[in-house]
Amino acid sequence: MSFQWLKHYMPRSLYARSALILVLPVIVVLLVVSVAFIQNHLQGIIRQMTYNASRQIEFLIDQVDEAPDRGAALTRVEPMLPALQMRLRFLEPEEVPPAFIRWFDFSGMHVRKLMRAAVPQMLALRFNADSSVQLFVDTVHGPLEIGFHRSLVTVSTPHQLLVTMVAFALLMTVISFLYLRNQLRPITRLADAAQAFGRGRNEPYRPGGAIEVRAAGHAFLDMRARIERQIEQRTLMLSGVSHDLRTPLTRLKLGLSMLEDEAEAAPLLRDVDEMQRLVETFLEFSRGATQAEPEPTDPIEMVRAIVEDAVRAGKPVSLGALEGEGKVALRAVAIRRAVENLIDNAVRYGNRALVSVLLTERSLRIRVEDDGPGIPADLRAEALKPFARLDPSRNQDKGSGVGLGLAIVTDxxxxxxxxxxxxxxxxLGGLCADIVIGR
Known part of the structure; x- marks a missing residue:
C-alpha cells in the first residue's frame, strides 16, 4: 500500500515536522486514555449510581400509585424525601415540559438511556444548567415531577482527571518543544550557511549541537574550504596563463605591423587579434562571478540599461515584458556580463534578440530569446560546459566563439x-536562455 499521497499534506519545514512528530503521539494518547476512562470507569460509575436512583424512584412511584389520591400520595411519601434527597409535585398533562440535555453533556445522555430502560413510566428528563434534574413520570394520579441534584446519578466532577491530564500534557509538550527547538537550531544554522555559500556568500559559521550535527558542520566547513581553494587555483592558473600570453602576442603584433608587405601581414594580424580575443575571454572566465559582494540591485533598470547600450552599439536587440518591481541582492557586474554574453550569442547566431524580465516574490528570471537555429535538447547540457563547441547546430557564417560564453553565464x-x-x-523560434535566481 502506497502512502505517497500523504506527502501533499505533510508540513515542509523541519520545525513543523518535528512539532507534528512530538504533538501527534500526545494527542493520540490523550484520546485513547480519555475514551478508555469514559467507557471503563466513568460510565460504570454512572450506571451504578443511576441504578440506585432508579430503584428509589420506582419505590416512590409504587407508593404514589397505592395512595387513593394526590394529597394522600404526597402525605405518604413526604417523610421519605429528605433521606432520598428528592422532591415531588404533581402536574397536569399539558404542564409536562419537553426533555432537555445540552449537546455536550455526555453523562446526561448516558443517564437518560439508562433511566429509560430502568423506569418505564418516564415521560421526560431534563438536566438543567444549575445542576438540577427533573424527571417526569406517569402515575395513576397523573404526571409526577421528581426533582433531585445531578450528583445522585452522575459523578460531580468527571472532568477533573481529563483537565489535569490535558494540562500536564500541554505543559510537557511546551517544555519538549522548547528543548527540541534548541536541538534544531544548529541544523537550521548549517542549512542557512550552506544556502548562503551556494549563492556566493561566505557567512561565518561555527558547528554546534549534537555530535552528528557537529560532524556535518565540520564536513561542510572542509568542503567549503576545498571549493574555495579550487576556485582560487583555477583563477590563478587561468589568469597567469592568459597574462603570460599577452606579452608575446603584443610583440608578434608589433613585429607584424612593421612588415613592409601589408598583404602578407594582414592574415597574420587577424590571427593575432583572434588570439588576443581568446586571451581576453579566458581572463573574463577566470575572474568568474565571485569578486564582489552582492548588493541590492534593480534588475529591470539594469536590463533596460544593457539593452540600450546594445542598441547604441548597433545590435538588433529589443525589450520584451518587464514584470515586477523591487530589488534583488546581485553582483551587478557579473549579471551584466552574463546578460551581455547571452545577447552576443543571440545576435551572433540569429537575426534579432528579445530580452525580458520577470520578478516575483520568490525568484528573478532574465530571459534572452533569438530567432536562430537554437540548440537541440540532447546537446543543451553539453553547451553549458566550458570550451564546449556546438558549431554544427549553429550558424557558421556569423562566427564562432571559444565555448566560454554560456559557461560564464552559468558561473x-x-x-x-x-x-x-x-x-x-x-x-521567436530560436534559443531561449533563462537566468533564474531565487530571492
Missing part, C-alpha cells in the same frame, strides 16, 4: 544560487 547564475536554463523560444 554567474550559480554564484547567485540560481541556474541557466536553455529551451526553445516560443516567441
Amino acid at each position: 554567474a547564475a550559480r554564484a547567485h544560487g540560481g541556474a541557466l536554463r536553455l529551451a526553445e523560444s516560443e516567441a
Whole structure:
C-alpha cells in the first residue's frame, strides 16, 4: 500500500515536522486514555449510581400509585424525601415540559438511556444548567415531577482527571518543544550557511549541537574550504596563463605591423587579434562571478540599461515584458556580463534578440530569446560546459566563439544560487536562455 499521497499534506519545514512528530503521539494518547476512562470507569460509575436512583424512584412511584389520591400520595411519601434527597409535585398533562440535555453533556445522555430502560413510566428528563434534574413520570394520579441534584446519578466532577491530564500534557509538550527547538537550531544554522555559500556568500559559521550535527558542520566547513581553494587555483592558473600570453602576442603584433608587405601581414594580424580575443575571454572566465559582494540591485533598470547600450552599439536587440518591481541582492557586474554574453550569442547566431524580465516574490528570471537555429535538447547540457563547441547546430557564417560564453553565464547564475536554463523560444523560434535566481 502506497502512502505517497500523504506527502501533499505533510508540513515542509523541519520545525513543523518535528512539532507534528512530538504533538501527534500526545494527542493520540490523550484520546485513547480519555475514551478508555469514559467507557471503563466513568460510565460504570454512572450506571451504578443511576441504578440506585432508579430503584428509589420506582419505590416512590409504587407508593404514589397505592395512595387513593394526590394529597394522600404526597402525605405518604413526604417523610421519605429528605433521606432520598428528592422532591415531588404533581402536574397536569399539558404542564409536562419537553426533555432537555445540552449537546455536550455526555453523562446526561448516558443517564437518560439508562433511566429509560430502568423506569418505564418516564415521560421526560431534563438536566438543567444549575445542576438540577427533573424527571417526569406517569402515575395513576397523573404526571409526577421528581426533582433531585445531578450528583445522585452522575459523578460531580468527571472532568477533573481529563483537565489535569490535558494540562500536564500541554505543559510537557511546551517544555519538549522548547528543548527540541534548541536541538534544531544548529541544523537550521548549517542549512542557512550552506544556502548562503551556494549563492556566493561566505557567512561565518561555527558547528554546534549534537555530535552528528557537529560532524556535518565540520564536513561542510572542509568542503567549503576545498571549493574555495579550487576556485582560487583555477583563477590563478587561468589568469597567469592568459597574462603570460599577452606579452608575446603584443610583440608578434608589433613585429607584424612593421612588415613592409601589408598583404602578407594582414592574415597574420587577424590571427593575432583572434588570439588576443581568446586571451581576453579566458581572463573574463577566470575572474568568474565571485569578486564582489552582492548588493541590492534593480534588475529591470539594469536590463533596460544593457539593452540600450546594445542598441547604441548597433545590435538588433529589443525589450520584451518587464514584470515586477523591487530589488534583488546581485553582483551587478557579473549579471551584466552574463546578460551581455547571452545577447552576443543571440545576435551572433540569429537575426534579432528579445530580452525580458520577470520578478516575483520568490525568484528573478532574465530571459534572452533569438530567432536562430537554437540548440537541440540532447546537446543543451553539453553547451553549458566550458570550451564546449556546438558549431554544427549553429550558424557558421556569423562566427564562432571559444565555448566560454554560456559557461560564464552559468558561473554567474550559480554564484547567485540560481541556474541557466536553455529551451526553445516560443516567441521567436530560436534559443531561449533563462537566468533564474531565487530571492
